Amino acid sequence: SVMELSKKSPGWGPILTGSGLLIAGSLAYTLYYSWEALTSNRILGNLLRIVSEMFPPDPGVLLTLGKPVVETLSMSVVATLLAIVISFPLSFLAARNTTLHPAVCPVVKGLFNALRRFEAVTK
Numbered sequence: 001s002v003m004e005l006s007k008k009s010p011g012w013g014p015i016l017t018g019s020g021l022l023i024a025g026s027l028a029y030t031l032y033y034s035w036e037a038l039t040s041n042r043i044l045g046n047l048l049r050i051v052s053e054m055f056p057p058d059p060g061v062l063l064t065l066g067k068p069v070v071e072t073l074s075m076s077v078v079a080t081l082l083a084i085v086i087s088f089p090l091s092f093l094a095a096r097n098t099t100l101h102p103a104v105c106p107v108v109k110g111l112f113n114a115l116r117r118f119e120a121v122t123k
Contacts, residue, residue, distance in 0.1 A: 087112075 092098045094108040
């Protein structure tokens with residue numbers, strides 16, 4: 001029942017309380033130490049200038065995006081092909097039934113796990 005589950009788990013109370021304290025502390029720190037910088041004409045002026053440059057949108061900018069878009073797409077295709085070329089032979093070493101030696105399998109699997117972590121770093 002719900003009562004039994006609430007007795008076993010601590011619930012969301014401590015998480016929400018900690019998050020609220022963290023947000024309140026961050027806001028207090030920002031207001032105390034950075035209020036003058038936040039309300040200065042320089043920061044507000046920069047913000048207004050950036051927003052004013054957005055409206056109305058300039059479609060002429062789209063003409064300058066052709067080459068960078070093609071470069072970005074080609075880099076992603078080359079990176080994907082390179083990853084396939086490297087991972088295909090390693091996948092046979094990571095499989096228990098096709099590896100060269102039983103000790104190689106966990107090493108290659110560990111390498112795959114380590115390399116998988118880099119995706120989170122680059123995002």
